[in-house]
Amino acid sequence: MNKKRQSKIDLHVPENLLVTPFFVFFLIHAMQLGVGILSFETYIARDAGYDAWISLLIAGAAIHLLLWIVYNILQSSKGDIVSIHEETFGKYIGGFLSIIFSLYVLLLTLTVLRTFIEVIQTWVFPQLNVWFFTLALLLLIYYLVAGGFRMITGLCLISVLLALPLLWLKFFPIQAGDINNVFPIIDHTLVELLSSAKTSILGFLGFELLLVFYPFIKNPEKSKKWAHYGVFFTTIIYVISAITAFIYFSEKQLDQVNWATISLWKIVEFPFVERFEFIGIALWLYVVIPNICFSLWAASRIPKRLFNIRQTYMVGGYCLILYVATIMLDERQQIKELNDIANMIGFYVLMYIPVLFLFKKARDKVRDTN
Amino acid sequence: MKNNISVMVIIGSMFLTGCAETYSVEERAVIRIAGYDFVDEDRLKATVAIPQYGRDESSGTPTEKYQSAVDHSVKEAHENIQRKLSKPISIGKLEISLFNEELTKNGLKNIIDFLGRDPKIGRNSLLSVVKGETQGLIEAKYSESETTSKYIAGLIKQNINKSNFPETNLHKFLYAYYADGMDPFLPIIKRTDSQVEIDGIAFFDGAKMVHSIPYSEAFNFKIMKQDFNRGTKGIKYKEERIVLENIGSRVTYHVIDGIEHPRFLLDIKIKGFINEVENINLKLKGSVIKSVEEDFEKTLQAQSIEMIKQFQELKIDPLGLGNELKNRRRNFDLKKWEGVYPTVPVDVKIDVEIIETGITS
Numbered sequence: 001m002n003k004k005r006q007s008k009i010d011l012h013v014p015e016n017l018l019v020t021p022f023f024v025f026f027l028i029h030a031m032q033l034g035v036g037i038l039s040f041e042t043y044i045a046r047d048a049g050y051d052a053w054i055s056l057l058i059a060g061a062a063i064h065l066l067l068w069i070v071y072n073i074l075q076s077s078k079g080d081i082v083s084i085h086e087e088t089f090g091k092y093i094g095g096f097l098s099i100i101f102s103l104y105v106l107l108l109t110l111t112v113l114r115t116f117i118e119v120i121q122t123w124v125f126p127q128l129n130v131w132f133f134t135l136a137l138l139l140l141i142y143y144l145v146a147g148g149f150r151m152i153t154g155l156c157l158i159s160v161l162l163a164l165p166l167l168w169l170k171f172f173p174i175q176a177g178d179i180n181n182v183f184p185i186i187d188h189t190l191v192e193l194l195s196s197a198k199t200s201i202l203g204f205l206g207f208e209l210l211l212v213f214y215p216f217i218k219n220p221e222k223s224k225k226w227a228h229y230g231v232f233f234t235t236i237i238y239v240i241s242a243i244t245a246f247i248y249f250s251e252k253q254l255d256q257v258n259w260a261t262i263s264l265w266k267i268v269e270f271p272f273v274e275r276f277e278f279i280g281i282a283l284w285l286y287v288v289i290p291n292i293c294f295s296l297w298a299a300s301r302i303p304k305r306l307f308n309i310r311q312t313y314m315v316g317g318y319c320l321i322l323y324v325a326t327i328m329l330d331e332r333q334q335i336k337e338l339n340d341i342a343n344m345i346g347f348y349v350l351m352y353i354p355v356l357f358l359f360k361k362a363r364d365k366v367r368d369t370n
Numbered sequence: 371m372k373n374n375i376s377v378m379v380i381i382g383s384m385f386l387t388g389c390a391e392t393y394s395v396e397e398r399a400v401i402r403i404a405g406y407d408f409v410d411e412d413r414l415k416a417t418v419a420i421p422q423y424g425r426d427e428s429s430g431t432p433t434e435k436y437q438s439a440v441d442h443s444v445k446e447a448h449e450n451i452q453r454k455l456s457k458p459i460s461i462g463k464l465e466i467s468l469f470n471e472e473l474t475k476n477g478l479k480n481i482i483d484f485l486g487r488d489p490k491i492g493r494n495s496l497l498s499v500v501k502g503e504t505q506g507l508i509e510a511k512y513s514e515s516e517t518t519s520k521y522i523a524g525l526i527k528q529n530i531n532k533s534n535f536p537e538t539n540l541h542k543f544l545y546a547y548y549a550d551g552m553d554p555f556l557p558i559i560k561r562t563d564s565q566v567e568i569d570g571i572a573f574f575d576g577a578k579m580v581h582s583i584p585y586s587e588a589f590n591f592k593i594m595k596q597d598f599n600r601g602t603k604g605i606k607y608k609e610e611r612i613v614l615e616n617i618g619s620r621v622t623y624h625v626i627d628g629i630e631h632p633r634f635l636l637d638i639k640i641k642g643f644i645n646e647v648e649n650i651n652l653k654l655k656g657s658v659i660k661s662v663e664e665d666f667e668k669t670l671q672a673q674s675i676e677m678i679k680q681f682q683e684l685k686i687d688p689l690g691l692g693n694e695l696k697n698r699r700r701n702f703d704l705k706k707w708e709g710v711y712p713t714v715p716v717d718v719k720i721d722v723e724i725i726e727t728g729i730t731s
Contacts, residue, residue, distance in 0.1 A: 123489045143375045176541065180697040187700050250549030250693070256486065267493045267541060274492065275462065 013215050019153045021223035027213065027294070028230030030156035031206035033163070034291045035115040037238065038284070040203050041245035041260035048188045048196035050181055050246045053239050055196035060235030062197070063204045066350060067231055069357045070207070071224050074214045076364065081211035082305040088356070088363050095306055101211075102302035104345055106318055108205065109295040111342040113137070114326050116288045118335050123262060123281055134326045137289075138319045144293045145300070145315050149216050152297055155290035162286045167237070169276070170244045173264045177247030201350065202343040203238055206291075207231060208353065212298040296322075396423050398460040403519035405504025406444070406481060408472035414481075415440045416447035417505040419518050420455070434517055436509045444484040461488065465523045466496040468504040468559075474572065474579035482577055486544055493541040496526055499572040499579060501560040512565060522566055526557055529568055534589040534601040536571070547577070550704045551692015555591075558582060575686045583677065590673045593619045593638050594689055594718070602645070605669045607662055613646035614666060617725070623691075629699040634691055634716040636674070640666075644727045659724050666722040674718045682712045691716065 019027075044052040077084050081101055085094030113134070121128050144151060186193075210227065217223045245260045257263050268276035300314035329335055399420045407415040417438035439450030452459050467485065469478060485491055500507055512521050529535040538556060546554035553574055560569040571588055573581040583591065589603045597620050604613040624635040644662070652658065681688060685708070692711065696702035 139375070139378055143378075146375065180694070183697045184700050187702075250545045250552065252550060253545055253548035256548060263493075269492075269494060277489075 015218070017149060018216055018218040019150060020218055021220070021226050023153050023157065023226075024210075024217060024223040025226040025230040025233070026156045026160050027153060028207050028210065028227050029233050030159050030287070030290050031209055031294050032204050032231070032234040033160075033237065033287060034112045034206065035119070035284075035288060036203040036205075037241060038119065038261045039259045040200065040238070041242050042254055042257055044196050044200045044242065045246070045251065045254055046196075047199060048192045050251060051186055051188045051193060052196045052200065053182070053242045053246065054186065055193050056200045056203075056235065056238050056242055058193065058197040059201040059204060060231065060238070062201060063207060063231050063235075064228060066353050067207055067210075067227055069353055070210055071227070073353075073357050073360055074211065075221065076360070080213075080215050080305070082302060084211070084356070084360065088360050098302050098306055101349070102299050104349055105209065105212075105295050105299040105302075106321065107342050107345065109292055109299060109318075110322055110325050111338055112288060112291055112295070113322060114329055114335055114338060116284070117326065118332065119259065119262070119281060119284075122332075123259075124278060130330065131327050134323055138323055141289065141292055141296060142315060142319050144289070145297050146312055149213065149297065152290065152294050155293060159287045159290040162283060166280060166283065167240065169265060169268050169280075170240060172268045173244050173248035176267060177244075177249075179247055181250070182243060182246050198347065200238070202346055204231070204234060205343075205346040205350070206295070208349060209295065209298045212301050397457055399455050399457045400460050400463050402463050402465045402517065403468070403508060403522065404464060404466075405468035405470070405500065405508045406447075406473055407470045407504050408476060409440050411476070413440055413442055414444070414447060414473060415505065416444065416451060417508050418448075418451055418459075419508050421517055421519075431515055431517060436505075438505055443480050462490040462492075464491055464495050465519050466498060466526070468498050468500045468507065468522075470500050470502065470504045471558075471572075471579070474499050474556075474574075477577045479577045482544070482547060485540055491540070493539065495540050496523055496538070497540060497543055497556050498522075498526060499556050499558045501558060501569055507559075507561045507566065510561060510564075522559065525559070525566060525568065529557075532600050534585070534592055534603075535568060536588070536592040536595045546688070546690065547574075549690070549693050550702070551687060551694075551696055551707055552690035553686045553688050555688045573681070573684075573686050573688050575684070580686060581680065581684050587673065587677065589616075590670060590677055591688075593640065593670070593720075594621060594636055594674055594677075597621060603666075603670070604646070605666055607665050608649075610648040610652065611646070612644060612648070612662060614640075614642040614722070614724070615645045616640055616642050623694045625695055625698040629695070629701055629703075632695050632699070632710075632714060634694070634714065636689075636716070636718045637721075638670075638674075638718065639721045639723070640670075641723045641725055644724055655727075659727070663722045663724055667720045670722070671718050671720045674720070675716070678716050678718070682714070682716075685712055687711060 041052075044055060048055050073084060074080075077087060079087075082094075082098045085098045088094060089097060117128070117130060117134065117137075120133070121130070144155060207227070207230075214220055241261055245254060245264060248264060249257065249260065254260060262277050262280065265277040265280040266275075268280075270276070273279060296315060296318060300311050300318055303309060303314050304311040329338060399418075400423075401418045401420060403419045405417045407417070409415050415438055417436060419434045419436055421432040421434050423432050437451045437454050439447050439454070441447040441450050448459060448461075467481070469481065485495075485497075507522075508518055510518075512518060516524070526535070526538075530537055535557060536555070543554045543556065546552045553576070555574060556572045556579075558569045558572045559566050568585050568588075570582050570584045571591060572579045573583075589601050592598060592601065593616075597618075599616065599618045601616045601619075602613055603616065604611055606612075618641040620639045622637045624637060626633040626635060678689070687693075691714070692702075692704070692707050695707065
């Protein structure tokens with residue numbers, strides 16, 4: 001944790017707290033891949049049927065574009081979202097917008113945390129003591145976030161490496177499925193494809209945290225390509241997962257399935273383990289924890305920059321909010337609504353990025369002419 | 371500060387291990403086989419076999435205890451079984467579910483939903499229709515070395531892998547059940563005194579069984595349904611019996627013409643060995659082999675077309691022609707398809723190639 005007191009605008013992170021550009025790949029990818037991938041297949045197929053993998057590619061392309069805009073904003077200001085907001089909108093409006101952003105990131109954290117606990121409840125332990133499990137999990141998360149940004153980067157790296165071998169398991173459903181299901185290609189209208197793309201874009205939420213951690217990258221210009229690789233990698237993984245599910249399930253059957261990716265693990269059978277989904281879900285905790293830690297860190301970083309309070313206090317406060325909210329949301333319907341709300345707000349945040357870009361450009365122009 | 375937290379986390383995670391229930395085989399009623407019988411319009415009878423595992427490993431095959439109960443739904447019936455047991459039921463190892471014929475004819479909707487919904491049930495578990503009572507079938511003792519569940523599951527599995535029975539399991543069933551333009555099928559088994567045998571294939575319209583074919587025709591259905599490289603088929607050749615051993619059969623579905631008036635062609639290529647000839651004087655070479663091949667082609671083609679005709683009359687589509695059409699042509703409309711299906715022309719082309727005739731000529 002950076003304990004040095006800083007003035008608000010002049011943002012300087014000591015070199016020993018920086019990460020090299022290469023790690024941006026893992027940071028972006030780990031943040032994008034959360035609990036969404038466990039269930040997104042059903043939702044994207046509702047609009048565009050089995051053409052939805054094309055929508056994923058469209059969504060991926062849109063994210064690349066947004067990422068480019070984010071880099072453009074950041075490179076011209078050399079700051080983070082707090083300083084950009086302050087430069088563009090002034091101290092009060094800018095500060096307000098930053099707080100909104102912080103709360104949005106906190107909402108993302110809550111969604112991931114609560115949804116994953118729901119997965120554990122439905123799949124593994126129906127009688128799970130939610131209040132106790134959440135408490136233990138949040139203690140662990142608090143500890144990890146208190147370790148600071150570099151610690152989280154390390155976690156992200158581990159999570160990507162641990163989750164990768166799970167891709168091999170797609171072999172089992174592909175073997176059992178029928179490749180013809182994805183044909184004929186493009187049997188849906190452009191409107192259907194785009195509305196499915198809108199649904200699938202939500203799986204890519206998380207890259208906007210770049211607006212917060214940008215100052216922590218050493219030689220940030222060089223990180224651009226790694227960020228794009230990260231988004232590209234996410235897209236590939238989503239497309240592979242979607243196509244596998246489309247091959248394995250019939251269209252109406254997929255509509256019945258709540259967590260398609262976990263259901264795919266169900267047919268994996270080794271002589272020594274008959275129910276692979278238990279191992280899959282347990283392993284997925286390693287994907288979810290860095291995700292939660294990272295977004296919690298980003299959410300608490302913003303108030304720290306705004307009000308100069310110690311970040312650990314903010315982390316503690318946010319943990320408390322997460323804890324209460326997690327316990328209060330205890331029905332599947334509520335959790336689904338939480339996801340819908342988070343996705344809706346996420347979509348607006350994505351829409352906000354180009355707007356911010358334009359405002360910033362206009363502001364810079366005015367300043368230059370003056 | 372940091373140290374305190376890590377100590378807290380470690381202590382916390384130690385408590386966590388106590389959160390979960392522990393499961394041990396001896397203390398649970400592990401159900402591997404369950405059967406459901408028809409009682410009346412809205413009730414069913416569930417029968418389960420529970421292996422009794424001893425504390426020592428030397429005892430070999432566990433003995434089985436049987437329990438059954440009647441109720442309106444599967445879960446309630448299981449609950450009633452639970453009432454008669456000293457140990458909690460555990461359904462996670464369910465290997466095979468059996469349904470009696472009468473029940474299947476009345477529809478399996480609630481059982482299908484139960485099997486699809488419960489996360490503990492594996493997608494590879496088997497389903498089968500039983501001629502007669504499932505209770506009697508489960509409670510009979512067949513083998514000294516295997517439990518009933520292992521015996522029946524093994525029976526179906528080995529016939530899928532090494533013989534004429536087409537591939538089936540819970541996932542395949544659900545896939546066809548939910549898919550547009552496809553209907554599921556299941557094996558039919560039957561108890562004959564001291565053993566169980568596969569009797570045929572049951573065809574479903576939605577959740578209801580509406581049609582069945584005898585096991586002797588399973589080969590014909592399997593060559594149309596999937597690629598495989600096992601199985602045998604005998605035909606009459608000039609009043610004599612000749613048996614072909616399939617070593618590689620490939621089926622390709624061709625959709626001809628547009629979505630309005632589709633036609634189908636099933637192109638089947640079979641490579642095989644001749645492995646039994648009744649007439650010892652028949653020399654299998656050159657022109658004789660050609661004519662044997664032609665006879666096989668004709669017989670199989672006639673039988674296959676006949677089988678498809680029956681499907682069309684009953685408006686069931688176990689081959690998934692509708693699904694095939696949906697994947698090959700744009701603007702598939704299920705309603706329209708269901709209207710035209712009974713009259714859609716389906717042709718079968720069979721190409722038999724006899725590669726070897728064994729080690730005697």
